Amino acid sequence: MKTIDRYVYAVTRRLPDAQRKDVADELRSLIEDMVYERVQDRDVTEEDVEDVLLELGPPKNLARKYRGTKKYVIGPELYDLYTMVLKISLISTVAAFSAVFIIQVILNPINIVDYFVNYLVSFFTILPMVFGWITLGFALAEYFGNGALEKLQQDKEWKPSNLPPVPDPKRQIKRREPIAGIVFYVLVIVILAFSNDYFGIWIFREDRFAGIVSFLNEDTYGSFLVVILIVFGFGIVKECLKFFYEKWTYSLVGFTAAVNLFSIVLVLFIMTDALFWNPNFMNELVQHGFVIKGSESYETIRLIWEQLTFWMLILLIFGLLWDVIAGGIKVRKAK
Amino acid sequence: MSDAHDHIDKLMQELRRGTITIGALSQLYEPRYGYSLITTLKKKGIQVEAGTLYPLLRRLEKQGLLESNWDTNEARPRKYYVLSNTGKEVLDLVRVEWLNIVASMDNLMMKRGGEDEND
Numbered sequence: 001m002k003t004i005d006r007y008v009y010a011v012t013r014r015l016p017d018a019q020r021k022d023v024a025d026e027l028r029s030l031i032e033d034m035v036y037e038r039v040q041d042r043d044v045t046e047e048d049v050e051d052v053l054l055e056l057g058p059p060k061n062l063a064r065k066y067r068g069t070k071k072y073v074i075g076p077e078l079y080d081l082y083t084m085v086l087k088i089s090l091i092s093t094v095a096a097f098s099a100v101f102i103i104q105v106i107l108n109p110i111n112i113v114d115y116f117v118n119y120l121v122s123f124f125t126i127l128p129m130v131f132g133w134i135t136l137g138f139a140l141a142e143y144f145g146n147g148a149l150e151k152l153q154q155d156k157e158w159k160p161s162n163l164p165p166v167p168d169p170k171r172q173i174k175r176r177e178p179i180a181g182i183v184f185y186v187l188v189i190v191i192l193a194f195s196n197d198y199f200g201i202w203i204f205r206e207d208r209f210a211g212i213v214s215f216l217n218e219d220t221y222g223s224f225l226v227v228i229l230i231v232f233g234f235g236i237v238k239e240c241l242k243f244f245y246e247k248w249t250y251s252l253v254g255f256t257a258a259v260n261l262f263s264i265v266l267v268l269f270i271m272t273d274a275l276f277w278n279p280n281f282m283n284e285l286v287q288h289g290f291v292i293k294g295s296e297s298y299e300t301i302r303l304i305w306e307q308l309t310f311w312m313l314i315l316l317i318f319g320l321l322w323d324v325i326a327g328g329i330k331v332r333k334a335k
Numbered sequence: 336m337s338d339a340h341d342h343i344d345k346l347m348q349e350l351r352r353g354t355i356t357i358g359a360l361s362q363l364y365e366p367r368y369g370y371s372l373i374t375t376l377k378k379k380g381i382q383v384e385a386g387t388l389y390p391l392l393r394r395l396e397k398q399g400l401l402e403s404n405w406d407t408n409e410a411r412p413r414k415y416y417v418l419s420n421t422g423k424e425v426l427d428l429v430r431v432e433w434l435n436i437v438a439s440m441d442n443l444m445m446k447r448g449g450e451d452e453n454d
Contacts (some may be wrong), residue, residue, distance in 0.1 A: 022414075023393070026369065029411045030385055033370040056386050065390040 003049050004031050007059060014063035023066060023070070073139045082138045086131065088179055092186035093130050097122050098185060103198055107209050159227035171247040171330050181239035185232045192228060200278070203288045213284045227270055231263045248330040250294045256327055267316055271309050281305055338353060359391060359424050363401060366415035393418050401429065403443050 008027050012020045034052045053308055074082050101119040105112050119273060192199070200214035216224075238259045245252045270276050278284070282302055285291050291298045336340050341365035341437065358381050362372055376383055395401045404415050 019393075025405075025412060026389065026414045029368075029413050030389060031368050032411055034385070055384075062386050062390075065386055066393065068390060068394055 007053050010059035011063045015066055049196040074142050078138055086134050088182050089130050092095040094184045170333050174243050181200035185235045189232050214278050217278050224270055224276055227266055231266050234259045246281050246322055248327045254328040257324045264317055269314055341406040351454045357429055368413040368415050
């Protein structure tokens with residue numbers, strides 16, 4: 001009865017360890033019952049066994065019936081969120097490496113073919129990676145958070161009065177706004193993380209790229225990058241909330257205010273730290289022959305450079321404050 | 336015609352899925368092992384495949400409607416299933432529901448063409 005053993009094994013190896021022995025015993029006794037009913041008093045032949053196994057069907061199907069319940073990696077509760085996150089991430093990723101590609105071509109048009117090949121290759125290496133990680137994340141959430149998710153869906157007794165109001169167009173946040181926001185943040189993060197050396201003044205001599213005078217201090221950049229990533233990470237959280245609320249409310253304005261305040265503090269901390277900026281900025285400009293030391297334009301640029309921090313801060317703070325104020329106004333208007 | 340057959344298959348599958356569970360429960364006041372349950376059900380006109388019934392029995396046991404015991408005294412060891420107390424309670428309630436459904440469905444299905452005497 002080797003065939004029976006093989007069949008039983010083929011079914012049970014697809015089942016959780018704890019069930020295996022029991023299912024195997026039960027299945028074996030079932031198959032023997034079926035075989036003996038078939039042969040009555042004759043001797044059992046291999047053909048009888050095969051007929052019975054054919055009746056039971058492919059082991060894979062039987063194992064699936066034993067496993068029952070879940071036949072998906074990401075269930076219906078998470079699926080919408082999953083596709084959305086996936087869409088945003090893939091769009092951001094493509095946008096990010098398209099931007100890198102364009103920058104590379106501008107800097108060095110001669111190598112366009114190489115860059116283009118790299119660009120194409122990244123579609124096959126990076127995109128599946130993004131896809132894989134997101135899917136894995138959601139699969140884990142599904143696996144470990146299943147009970148919690150069901151509770152989340154069921155615990156509130158639904159009443160028609162719970163229906164959300166039809167959004168007031170004045171307060172409404174269009175879905176594409178936070179999506180564009182998230183894509184933007186991701187893009188900036190990628191550029192800052194991987195291409196920060198392009199962040200500066202590009203020097204061209206005789207129409208050829210001659211180098212970059214970086215705005216940032218490359219020695220200390222790494223430690224600042226962490227803080228920058230935190231700021232942008234909070235930005236992404238904020239955009240996500242906008243996406244879910246779908247309209248401006250006081251609590252959303254409050255949260256936006258908190259996130260933005262936090263960002264302002266961190267940004268202040270970064271930008272006012274002299275170590276953040278390239279200490280040799282002016283010298284490097286002179287070295288590249290961009291300006292002549294002591295000339296009038298040198299002084300102007302030096303002034304701009306020194307004022308730059310201040311004005312960027314003002315601009316940034318203004319932008320973040322405006323984000324809160326605009327939201328607040330929209331809530332007020334709708335009342 | 337094969338189109339109609341497809342529809343029938345699908346509808347019958349849905350119908351069976353619900354009825355097999357209570358059908359199996361209804362025969363388990365006395366302990367039985369899977370294959371004998373299949374034979375009993377077959378005799379009473381309910382066809383069910385072993386590949387469907389065996390996993391179903393395990394699931395019902397896990398849910399607490401059935402209890403099981405291995406009998407190793409016979410030539411072949413067999414796993415016997417029987418209704419638990421919860422199972423009996425549930426089955427009694429389901430029986431009432433079922434009779435209601437049968438009565439209502441009979442009422443709906445017996446007349447062809449949708450004529451309604453109360454109309």
